[in-house]
Amino acid sequence: MSAKIIVFFESFGAGFPILIGIFAADVAEHEQNAGCFQNLLSQPRKTTAFLSKVILLLLLGLFSVVLTAVIFGAGFRAIADDCNIRIITCLTAALMMWFGSIPLYMVQMIIAFTFGKGASVGTGLFAGSLGALMLTDLGRLVWEYVPPSWTREKYRSPI
DSSP states (O other): OOHHHHHHHHHHHHHHHHHHHHHHHHHHHHHHHTTTTHHHHTSSOHHHHHHHHHHHHHHHHHHHHHHHHHHHHHHHHHHOTTOOOOHHHHHHHHHHHHHHHHHHHHHHHHHHHHHOHHHHHHHHHHHHHHHHHTTSGGGTTTGGGOGGGHHHHTTOOOO
């Protein structure tokens, strides 16, 4: 893969935990504004209602990551003269990024519903910063054990 493509997906992956924190906080805030969590708390199976919100965020996240990868891949092919990238390569990178973000969605939703909007956004910022730190030599050996770095390290160049 070209270095420009790797840089794009690494920077996109570094911002992904921040976006996850913001969107999870937004979902929790909507539930709070709808009547102090009465829609969620009045359900007989609270885990089902909670998981439905998580699944909705996961599906929307998948759609946005795939759309971003396709638009970037098509645009990069159209602009770059010597580009040999295929769209399937961008889709593979996007799917790996999305699969790596599934635990982050779960954790961020729990934080958003338990501690509120500020904690969720703050945790997202911390996770994005920690994941970006894992791209340096400091995180070369330990990135497998740090979940925020999973959204961008799967397709890292071995160079």
